[in-house]
Amino acid sequence: MKTALFLLLLLALGAIPGSLVPQRAADPNGVIQFQREDPELFAVLDALQLFDTYTSVWFSAIYILLFISLVGCIIPRTTHHIKALRAAPPKTPKNLSRLEGYHLVELESGVDPDATVARARQVLQKAGYRTAVYGNSVAGEKGYLRETANLVFHFALVGVLLGLALGTGFKYSGQRVIVEGTSFTNQLASYDSFTSGAFVDDESLVPYGLRLESFEAEYEFDTNAGVAQPLDFVATVDVLREGTSEQRSIRVNQPLDYEGTSVYLLGNGFAPRVTITNPEGDVVYSEPVVFLPQDSNLTSLGVVKIPDGLDEQVGMLGFFYPSAVVLDSGALSSVFPEPQQPVMTLNVFTGDLGLDEGIPRNVYSLETEDMTQIAGGDTGNPAVVLGLGQSAELPHGLGSITFESLPRFVSVDIHRDPTQLPVGISSVFIVAGLVTSLFVVRRRAWIKVVEGGDQQTVIEVAGLSRGDDPGLDAAMDALAKEFSQGAEITLKP
Structure with a gap:
């Protein structure tokens, strides 16, 4: 131990x-x-x-x-405890006066010794002792539950270790951004990031999908602090599986639990739908672009990459302001997280996007070291500024861009942890075993019938505890009083 x-x-x-x-x-x-x-x-x-x-x-x-x-x-x-449960209480010591809680009970003369022993056994059994008769004495023992609870505690601790060791191999956690009106399928290729145990593969993932129908945010403007305080976020999703659909909602700290997985709402923002056409009017890009929030008013940063369809590869680094205002410096800022006056600004770059090198690239960042900026900054051309529904021409006659619509997005964490159930059950047994072992006392007691002088019968009561037991003396006193039924009790000096 x-x-x-x-x-x-x-x-x-x-x-x-x-x-x-x-x-x-x-x-x-x-x-x-x-x-x-x-x-x-x-x-x-x-x-x-x-x-x-x-x-x-x-x-x-x-x-x-x-x-x-x-x-x-x-x-x-465990082996020792099972043997102790099957064994009889230990025999009565020859000299009980050496034990703790020793009491003498003087009875009337002429009592029947056998009846007295039977009475002693009844008293011990009534107090919860398991008893055995040894001649003119009765031995009792109780508190086996203490060791049982102690063993339960240790078995449960092993259960926690086993649950963690085995369950970790089947545990996984993945993150995904879902835009309103789009779907996500629970498979490895669909995640933006994914971590898992050694035994997780596509076959072990629960086959279902999620479609984000709508996202609603509720804010309250704090006039003292001058900021918007979030009150509630609700994502309404359709859970899709085998041709069936079930509508559910996800809130902060209220995940969607489905088939052993938990879907947590991590964040939210805006994903403006941008359409880009070449000089001939052909659409070369039309997708919602996820803009990542940078502050509490959801001023957001986003990247647009157009590798094909235009005369050159084009990258755009932009900011989105849900409720845009112009500061004294001329810069834009958002004063509220809801889209009361949405504005998007874009700096435009041309050159190699690095998408043909076979190296994974972060879709939320734009590497501009090998690119040429043609709009915004010190280029001499102003950044592209678009309100909702507006269009603008791209520099150098590359084409045009339109701010089509303003869907929202949510970021979710899909989590499966098979260790929770075994560890949770084991933890309950750990607490139960520990609490029980703290309050149950392992105690032995003996009542011995002794023939005294003048044909007077004397009863000796004594006990022994395995471990600290401040209540032992009081327990033996209670046994003596129960046995004597009011007779005078003489304590040995």
């Missing part, structure tokens, strides 16, 4: 690095940023597997050793 406690302490200490440095499984971008900022320290920490703390060799070794130690502790204790 000491080994198990020591390993449990080591496990707690070993988990500390997982909260101090980013983990590849949970924050891969943070790991990359750490490497860029401090490559020398990164090399040392990476050699120690601190960026993969919970799957590292040393953490796994502690975990496995703790499991083995607990099992090695539980098995012999």
Whole structure:
């Protein structure tokens, strides 16, 4: 047991690095940023597997050793406890006066010894003791539930370790941005980012889809602070499976639970639909563009990439203002997160977008090092400014752009954690076992019939506790009073 406690302490200490440095499984971008900022320290920490703390060799070794130690502790204790449950209470000691809570009860002369022993057994059984008669005495023992609860606690602890070890392999978490009117299918290729255990593949994902029908946000303007305070966010989705549709809603802290997965609402924003045509009037691009919020008023940043259809590859870096106002400096700003006066501005670049190199690119960023800016900034051409429903010509006769409509988007986290049920059940048993073991006392008691002088019968009552038991003396006193039914009780000095 000491080994198990020591390993449990080591496990707690070993988990500390997982909260101090980013983990590849949970924050891969943070790991990359750490490497860029401090490559020398990164090399040392990476050699120690601190960026993969919970799957590292040393953490796994502690975990496995703790499991083995607990099992090695539980098995012999369980065997011993089963034998104790089947065994009779221990025989009455010869000298009860050496034990705690010793009492003498003087009875009237001429009492029947057999009836007295029977009476003693009834008293002990009434108090909850399991009894056995040994000649002129009765032995009792109770509190077996304490050891049973203790074993339940340790079995449940093993259950937590097993649940985490086995369930982690089937656990996954994926993030996806869904625009109003579009659908998402629960498969690996559909996620924007995805982390999972070793046993997760496309076959293990629940086959269903989500379609975002609408998103509603409720705000209250705080006149004292001068900012809008969010009150509620509601995403209405259709859950699609095998040709059937079921409408559900998702709120903050009220996820959509479906077939063992939980869909959490992480964020929201606007995805203006942009249509771009070439000089001949042919549509080369017509999609909603996700603009990522940068502040509480949903001033948002977005990127448009047009690799084909125009004379050159074109990239646009833009800002979206839901409720635009012009500041004294001439810059735009949003004063409210709802689209009361939506305006979009775009800086335009031409050149290589880097999409033909076979290297994955972030759709929410634009690498402009190898591109030429032709609108906005110091180019001499103003940035493209569009209100909802407006169109504008692109510089250099590249074509035109139209701000068609303003759907909203939500970002969701789809999470499946099969460890929750076994760990939750085991945790309940851990608490129940611990609380029970704290309040149940393992106690032994003996009542012995002794023939005194002048044919007077004397009853000896004594007890013994396994562990600290401040209530033992009071319990023996209660047994003596119950037995004597009001007779005078003489305490041994």
